[in-house]
Amino acid sequence: MKLIRCLRRWIPPFAAALLSVSGFAHGAALLPWSKLAGARVLLVTGETADAPNDDALVQQHLEALGLRVERTGDAAPAANLAGVALIVISSTADPQRLGTAYARVPVPVFTWNTFDYPHLGLTGPRLHADYDVVEPVQHFAASFSVLYGYGANSTSSLSRAAGLKPQMFGTLYLEPATVGWGRPGPGGRDIVDFNGSRHQSGLFTYERDATLADGRTAPARRVAFYLSDANFHLLTAVHGPAAHDPQLRDWYLGLKLFDASIRWALTPPPPPPHYDPAALDARLSRAARGRKLLFVERIDAGEGRRADEAIVAHLRGLGFEVRIADQMEPESVAAGMDLVIISSTCSKYKLANKYAGVKIPLISLEGLLSDTLHFAGRDRYVDYGEHGEEKESEDPPTRYLDIVGAWSGLAAGLPPGPVPFTLHPGVLKWARPTADAIVVATLPGAPTERAILGYPRGATMADGFVAPARRGLLPLDNPTYDDMTDQAHALFDAMVLWAIGDRG
Amino acid sequence: MISNRHRGPVAALGRGLLMPVVAALIGAAGMAAARAAAFPLAVEWRLPLPATGRPSALGMAPDGSTAYLAQGDALAAYATATRAPQGLLHLPGRIVALVIAPAGDRAYAALAGRDAVAVISLKPLALLRTLPLPAAPSDLTLDPAGLTLTVASAAAGRLFAFDAADGRRIAAAAVPGRLGQIAANGYGGVFVAVADRGVIAVLDARSLRPTGEFPLPDCARPGGLALDPVGRRLFVACADGGTAVVDTDVGFTFERLAGARAGDARGVYARPTGALGWKGAAFFAGTGATLNAVRMLAFIHYVDGGSLRLPAAATALAYDAARAELWITVAPAAGDPPGSGTLLILGPATAAAAGVHP
Numbered sequence: 001m002k003l004i005r006c007l008r009r010w011i012p013p014f015a016a017a018l019l020s021v022s023g024f025a026h027g028a029a030l031l032p033w034s035k036l037a038g039a040r041v042l043l044v045t046g047e048t049a050d051a052p053n054d055d056a057l058v059q060q061h062l063e064a065l066g067l068r069v070e071r072t073g074d075a076a077p078a079a080n081l082a083g084v085a086l087i088v089i090s091s092t093a094d095p096q097r098l099g100t101a102y103a104r105v106p107v108p109v110f111t112w113n114t115f116d117y118p119h120l121g122l123t124g125p126r127l128h129a130d131y132d133v134v135e136p137v138q139h140f141a142a143s144f145s146v147l148y149g150y151g152a153n154s155t156s157s158l159s160r161a162a163g164l165k166p167q168m169f170g171t172l173y174l175e176p177a178t179v180g181w182g183r184p185g186p187g188g189r190d191i192v193d194f195n196g197s198r199h200q201s202g203l204f205t206y207e208r209d210a211t212l213a214d215g216r217t218a219p220a221r222r223v224a225f226y227l228s229d230a231n232f233h234l235l236t237a238v239h240g241p242a243a244h245d246p247q248l249r250d251w252y253l254g255l256k257l258f259d260a261s262i263r264w265a266l267t268p269p270p271p272p273p274h275y276d277p278a279a280l281d282a283r284l285s286r287a288a289r290g291r292k293l294l295f296v297e298r299i300d301a302g303e304g305r306r307a308d309e310a311i312v313a314h315l316r317g318l319g320f321e322v323r324i325a326d327q328m329e330p331e332s333v334a335a336g337m338d339l340v341i342i343s344s345t346c347s348k349y350k351l352a353n354k355y356a357g358v359k360i361p362l363i364s365l366e367g368l369l370s371d372t373l374h375f376a377g378r379d380r381y382v383d384y385g386e387h388g389e390e391k392e393s394e395d396p397p398t399r400y401l402d403i404v405g406a407w408s409g410l411a412a413g414l415p416p417g418p419v420p421f422t423l424h425p426g427v428l429k430w431a432r433p434t435a436d437a438i439v440v441a442t443l444p445g446a447p448t449e450r451a452i453l454g455y456p457r458g459a460t461m462a463d464g465f466v467a468p469a470r471r472g473l474l475p476l477d478n479p480t481y482d483d484m485t486d487q488a489h490a491l492f493d494a495m496v497l498w499a500i501g502d503r504g
Numbered sequence: 505m506i507s508n509r510h511r512g513p514v515a516a517l518g519r520g521l522l523m524p525v526v527a528a529l530i531g532a533a534g535m536a537a538a539r540a541a542a543f544p545l546a547v548e549w550r551l552p553l554p555a556t557g558r559p560s561a562l563g564m565a566p567d568g569s570t571a572y573l574a575q576g577d578a579l580a581a582y583a584t585a586t587r588a589p590q591g592l593l594h595l596p597g598r599i600v601a602l603v604i605a606p607a608g609d610r611a612y613a614a615l616a617g618r619d620a621v622a623v624i625s626l627k628p629l630a631l632l633r634t635l636p637l638p639a640a641p642s643d644l645t646l647d648p649a650g651l652t653l654t655v656a657s658a659a660a661g662r663l664f665a666f667d668a669a670d671g672r673r674i675a676a677a678a679v680p681g682r683l684g685q686i687a688a689n690g691y692g693g694v695f696v697a698v699a700d701r702g703v704i705a706v707l708d709a710r711s712l713r714p715t716g717e718f719p720l721p722d723c724a725r726p727g728g729l730a731l732d733p734v735g736r737r738l739f740v741a742c743a744d745g746g747t748a749v750v751d752t753d754v755g756f757t758f759e760r761l762a763g764a765r766a767g768d769a770r771g772v773y774a775r776p777t778g779a780l781g782w783k784g785a786a787f788f789a790g791t792g793a794t795l796n797a798v799r800m801l802a803f804i805h806y807v808d809g810g811s812l813r814l815p816a817a818a819t820a821l822a823y824d825a826a827r828a829e830l831w832i833t834v835a836p837a838a839g840d841p842p843g844s845g846t847l848l849i850l851g852p853a854t855a856a857a858a859g860v861h862p
């Protein structure tokens with residue numbers, strides 16, 4: 001703990017310099033290698049004299065990228081991390097020796113030590129369920145299937161840097177492979193998965209302050225990668241004539257993913273947002289000025305009418321030019337608008353599939369529209385659902401949400417953990433989005449039931465639908481707006497601000 | 505077909521009586537297998553060559569009937585079945601490389617002294633014409649269909665392409681770096697090892713337009729090449745020892761096998777389909793005076809196949825698929841007359857000797 005306190009006080013001079021020089025704090029792109037040159041990397045390895053490993057190749061590769069690599073054994077972890085910009089943990093390190101040595105250090109960690117994932121809080125503790133290692137002796141057929149990965153997330157800065165697309169690609173060269181996978185926690189981002197299952201994520205990340213599988217938050221960026229002891233040299237790459245073919249470049253991505261993951265881990269994250277509702281309101285007012293907003297509701301709705309009026313009043317007060325449309329009006333009313341907000345008073349049955357394809361940002365306040373709007377799959381109460389609705393949920397009414405993506409601006413600066421969303425327990429909706437979503441909040445005790453989320457433009461939503469513009473989900477039941485806490489109002493404003501920040 | 509299965513003194517004597525060549529010196533001194541237990545070939549013939557020039561190139565007729573040996577400006581034909589000389593042709597220059605057309609009717613010889621390529625009829629053995637070059641050639645290759653002849657000039661750092669049908673020069677290109685062996689595949693690509701840059705340069709065979717490079721991590725000064733046209737694997741001899749195995753479809757080195765230093769080597773690919781107890785093999789030999797093998801276990805799995813010490817630096821090699829025999833010429837060993845050399849013919853080692861388990 002003493003070490004951790006010490007490290008918390010210490011701002012890596014390397015990272016601080018980068019922040020001040022590059023102004024990166026406000027950008028999402030990864031730092032180029034030229035700005036990462038000289039960064040100190042601690043490579044944690046084990047003793048594998050009796051078996052081949054690629055640790056030396058990894059070190060050589062990282063050094064070729066301009067990084068300064070120091071090797072340390074698993075027996076003496078975390079001796080001195082001052083000045084270390086990245087900890088890289090090889091699967092050759094003994095996970096039992098490592099224990100939780102690097103779990104709480106506020107230094108980015110990049111690991112392919114699958115059995116160490118639970119110690120780091122990257123996954124739960126159950127082998128075969130929360131994490132697993134596929135290898136040719138025990139799982140011969142599976143060791144071939146993991147040669148094929150899927151680009152589950154194509155919109156994160158890491159994915160973009162690697163050129164990852166929502167399609168299959170070759171993970172390792174064509175030999176039966178040993179790989180690790182994990183099931184990320186609520187704040188994790190599944191980047192690459194195996195076997196069509198996002199629960200078998202080969203590459204997943206946690207942003208700083210994202211909620212880990214063990215309920216803690218990531219003290220710095222975390223990356224889990226699918227490698228094993230001796231297959232770094234088999235990470236796919238393409239050279240020669242085939243490298244001119246974009247389809248083949250998109251297929252042989254393994255080494256690019258590795259490099260992009262290292263870059264992402266080394267890139268200082270944006271500064272965490274601060275909870276300041278007044279400042280947020282002011283920013284939103286500035287952004288709203290002159291913007292046209294379509295508010296779709298059930299005009300003259302019974303329950304929820306007052307809430308709709310309050311929402312519209314708030315939006316107009318911010319400076320939006322709001323046009324109200326009834327749920328039965330055609331989608332063409334969205335022409336010329338900057339943002340569509342769909343009220344939870346709308347009937348899913350009457351609204352049909354409208355607005356799903358509008359090319360402007362859209363916010364749905366109704367979780368039950370998750371399938372028609374492609375936020376989630378089509379299995380009601382499995383892919384999306386609600387808490388607190390009699391006859392429609394086994395879950396009791398609730399007034400809390402669990403913030404799991406505190407790093408995101410969508411979280412309005414609220415701290416990780418439970419926040420009161422309504423003044424009184426009531427109905428709250430949830431959905432299980434694809435891996436391309438930014439997940440900000442879940443329902444309490446249900447980490448896979450996501451309540452607040454957003455899809456960036458170009459994200460692959462459910463059914464393979466590609467988001468033509470930002471898409472946000474906020475779980476308001478009909479009268480909920482009137483019962484929201486200050487924190488919930490901040491989350492509402494943060495969602496609106498994020499949505500109209502889509503500049504294409 | 506010669507039986508190569510017994511290599512004891514009695515068998516050697518028997519073959520010596522039967523064959524017209526005197527030098528059936530099986531198991532010659534200084535050729536102990538460095539890793540005899542695994543090596544698939546053993547020397548079964550050793551033929552001292554006359555002091556008419558350094559042996560520089562070997563070629564094998566596609567049907568395995570005839571082997572061609574270049575020494576100085578002379579090209580000698582040997583019947584592979586009897587090892588008997590069949591003909592001799594003097595060319596207007598020192599031969600540095602030789603390639604046989606897939607149809608077996610022609611050969612092309614790179615002539616260093618004349619800066620030219622000789623086009624040779626093989627039946628009968630005769631010079632048809634010479635194709636002039638603006639620089640001294642160092643190597644040449646034909647694509648498997650025999651349509652395009654590619655000639656390398658290490659001295660000039662250039663490649664030249666000829667239409668094999670009419671001898672027309674159709675392209676030339678500069679390739680920066682110290683060029684080693686070249687090889688061509690059956691779908692329009694030609695590969696050349698670039699030793700000082702540690703890459704394989706890839707060019708379009710007809711236009712010689714550069715189409716990319718294959719990096720060779722951890723392979724110092726690549727020189728010799730052996731191409732498996734079916735598996736699309738390129739085996740590259742590394743001067744620091746061992747072999748890189750490259751998937752030529754994607755330019756990816758997926759195996760980096762340890763092995764003895766072959767020196768400045770040349771390579772040849774063999775598909776013995778079981779004759780050696782192996783599925784496939786690549787052989788390299790050069791200034792390092794060792795014959796190194798790569799053994800194919802599967803198209804995605806190759807291992808070091810061991811090495812065999814040679815009496816002197818190897819200068820050329822060719823594989824006779826019909827007999828699963830490897831022909832190698834070596835430079836004069838200590839005590840040999842200058843300008844001579846030795847022809848070695850290696851055949852399958854016995855399964856027991858090779859440590860092969862059927």
